[in-house]
Amino acid sequence: MPRLLASALSLRRDPRLLKLPPYLSLLCIVVGVVWLFLLPLDDYSRRTYISENALLPGQVHTYFGGSDQNVFRAYKHETDELADKGNIEVNDKLESIAKGLGLKVGRQNFTYSSAGNTHSGQNMYAILQAPRGDATEAIVLVAAWKNVKGELNRSGIPLVLTLARYFKRWSLWSKDIIFLFTPDSIAGPQAWVDAYHDAHDSSRVASLPLKSGALQGAIALDFARETRFKSVHIVYDGVNGQLPNLDLINSVNHVAGGQMGMGVAIQEMWKHSTSYHDRLQTMLRGMLKQGLGLASGPHSSFIPYHVDAVTLQPFGDGWQDEMAIGRVIEGTFRSLNNLLEHLHQSFFFYLLMQRDRFVSIGTYLPSAMLVAANFTIMAIALWVKSGQPEVQEVITEKTKTAEEAEKIAVPNPHVAVERDLNLPLVVVAVCHVLSVVPLYLFNHLSESALIPAFVLFSVLSAILPFLLSNLLHTSTTSTTTQQYNLIQSFSLLLLGMFLSSLATLNFSLAFLVGVFSAPLTFVRPCPNSPVLKVLSMIVLYVLSPTTVVLVASVLPGLDEKVGYGLGEVLKQAAFAWDVTGTYTPVVVWCVWWPAWIAGVVSVLGRPEAAGEKKVKKA
């Protein structure tokens, strides 16, 4: 032990030690990224399984069908008649049908404003009170009038009505069933769930006139197509990358894939060959969606309230009819009805590779953590370095003897240099304070002003480092290498801290930001090598937050041929911030952007040697 300590202490003073961190950081990044690519292999992912035994998915006979199809057709005619009608008229009709079934009906108005647009509407919901139960628990069946793409939920609405009529006949429900009809897929459900938990802003969202018990689960149906289908697509991403309990997805999987014999797809992988390539693609798509943190369907708003929810979307051409998806919902509801406890057994943090393979948090988290740790390692290294006397790398005066030069070159490691903290702290703080500007701008401007604002901001953000750098250089107390080291150290320390905490909440976002900002670890002030400087600048500007946002908005989406366009992306981001409370903009503008500014400032830095400074002063 003592020897070990002694050797460790001597190692501390070893100048070679300070050469190590960049390689260690690089190793962290490489291992982190490679780790991620290993996950789809059989050895690292696991087959899914049902943890909560009470669910018993696919163990019951489902009886939905027969003459219920006649009722469905009738309700479909009613829905078709309402296709062009206004929200209120639609709700009037739905309410009359629901009341005719003997359900309790409530309505709720909401108005959100985002990017200068007003999103308002009226939710209608009907409560089927558990025949023998008390109002302690409830499960929700959501049908949005329009799905995320804006298509009319032409088969979904009548199917939910038919199911309501069918469920009413059963006496076995232990929980209330709430049928929720919302005018759109994001704002409506959000308003309803907020109000259900009394977490709403009553000036924008009305309170609910009628309530039931604690929500135990929710299924949303997005069934816009009118023809027969082949498989069902499970959408499970919640707001801010939160996910529903894996047991819920597994139950739907069991009921749809096992009992009903239809295919199940996730993450818009319409065809999945269980190969490494497909698994990786599924996982990366999932990570991208999780990282963006946007609401992906009516179910998304439920998840932040610890209500597990998924959206079912039938797709593909096959022979399954509406009754089949009705039976899937029936089977899933029977499973949820069995629940004695809130879903808690299975995983809440996972990456799905295919419908029945997943990676749990213990396996994937090191990947993002390693990427985040590289910043911390470098930050510590720079801190240590800043505490040591500077090395005069270039010795210009040849008059000095070799001995003298050696003396200067190998500084006495036992002498600690006092750190000048004020300037670096101010610079990093200014970067972070400035980050409020884009956050405020992009979430409060009106839609038409968004693109000009973004262009203007991009230009300013590109110029800002030069301005800052000039300011640092020309100011009366010019900046030393130590101070540049400290600027980088603080900035990287913050980045590492934020990203490693974020990794536990939203793994994908932390990983993506970590990878994009990885060059920040390696850039240094290089006043004497213009090539290196230009190279670093190019890399940093290519991977700047503004460039990434711009490129991402014009790149084609997952299933589209063309990108959404910058205006649309900014509008969506503002909408997500205002309505669903997505915090991705905070991470981009308040974590990544300041770190990037600090990085570019240090690349542009023209540090003065401490000696020079003294001379100047003298």
Place this chain on the structure above:
Amino acid sequence: MRRFFPSFLLSLLSLLCFSPYAVVANPSTTSADSTSVSDSRSDYHEQLILRPLPLSALLASFNFRSNTSLSAFEAHNFRFFPRSLGQILQHAGTRELHLRFSLGRWDAESWGARPWNGAREGGTGVEMWAWLEAETDEEADHKWLTLTNALSGLFCASLNFIDSTRTTRPVMSFQPEGNHIDANATNMHLLYGVLPHEVVCTENLTPFLKLLPCKGKAGIASLLDGHKLFDSSWQTMAIDIRPVCPEDGECVLQIEQSIDMVLDIDRSKRPRDNPIPRPPPAHEMKCNTSKPYNAHDTCFPADSAANQDWSISQIFGRPIKGACPLTDPTVSPVCIQVPDSRVVFASEGAIEKKNPDQTSRCFDFPAENDFEIFLPAPDGSVEVVVDQLVNKPETPLLYAERSFTGHGQERGGVQTILRNPSPDQEVEFIYMESLPWFMRIYLHTISVRVDGQPGKADDSLIHEVYYRPAVDRARGTQLEVRMTVPPASTVFLTYDFEKSILRYTEYPPDANRGFDVAAAIITILNKDQSVGNSRFAAYNLRTTTLLCNLPTPDFSMPYNVIIFTSTAIALAFGGMFNILVRRFVAANEGPENGLKKGVNKLKAKLAGVLKKTKKGGDKKQGSIFAAAEEVTTEKTE
């Protein structure tokens, strides 16, 4: 159903000869309210009141009442009063007892006012309150414990779980129903306990029926069957024991047992061997033919709730097996509350008595024959107004709905929405909550807000608050609020609470389900108490129970934490301790260590062993000699 209807009717006709529109004989007391204060001298009577409700529901109120004179009771002379219960009451010094077993919820919006004005019902689960005779609080607690434990055995319910944390002593909400000579004396203790999570089922019904004089073999009790009772949308079983002293005559001890249930007619009519509600064949569906798209494969369902036909044996699975021979013949055993315009068929030998109020009629029938009632569906061709089929439900004095607000595992809130439907009468009532100790309420957050005046708390509506704070693990919170709701307005009563963290072992096996919070009890005060009306409460209602989610640990976590912390402490402590107690010296100064030291030790040992084996023989002899010498010295001394 429609297809089978004629054959069913024929078979009924052949079995029983119907006597529609029998002459009004004797309009006796039949409505729910008037029976409760009827003749207290008759020893036993029973009555079933059937009231069809809107949305194809049927309320069946069973009421059984028997009396025994106090002197006979004290002399252990039981006739109609159940001996098992009587002895428990005597043993525990109980003066008045109320016991409730309830399930489901009353849908006041569609069914209107509650039966018995809510006086015979409890919140979900088991509820019980009693006036005990005791000198001190401790004695009362002891007697309460005796009583709950004895009743727990008698009714197969977990009443013994009503411990001090679930017991409260309400101050304002309850008044004795019976006539007590010393009603306000200090030796009368009111204790109230509630078990919201208790599931009421058949095992509670059987002992209930055993207390009846006719046991469930004859009379209206023969309809009580666990399958039907516990399939109802709402049901409550009540036992009330109270002393009643008529103005002229001896005091009697009265036991009143009642069962109220709301049956879903559709569901009850399903045959027991085929209870699955499969979709009916398409040609049996009732369709709304006025829709333009109506076709053989498209059917907009017509409102099926309107025209329902039913009979007692369809609903309950069997007819009434004759009247109970012990019952008071002056009280009709079966009454049905439908408008006089509706046709009601009864079996042969029954006498129909119509009430003058045109909304109800009663039937007397002999003990020998089965009794059956059949209500045919009105003419399907005409659009029938619901009012002609069922009596218009009475509007209750108050609607109440309680729910949780907020989310998360740290804090929460309770919001009760109280709506007064009356256009001109304000409602004064007592709102009582008995909350578990782990819901710590913030009393200062209690506020009342009238709907339509957002953000403005109106504390003038609260007149009186009685609050007894919880003590951790010892007693629950008790909150009683006397307040009013102005006419035709909705009032929000809200308060916040904090969720406490339980100890690891205090969680139930299904910890993630949440914890049931008992129903709030709302007692609407009787305004004209002076006018000879001795009833304290005009109307009672209970909210639904709530499910409170407490912070629940992942129960595999403690194990992980223990292992992790132990490892961390072992490493940290071990290293630190080592560094602290070790003295560091230069290698050459210190004692020899390592391999060299071991080798030296081994050498020394080997040398020792060699020496020993050499000397082995002599040593043995020597020792013997030594022992002998010792012995000799002892002897010489």
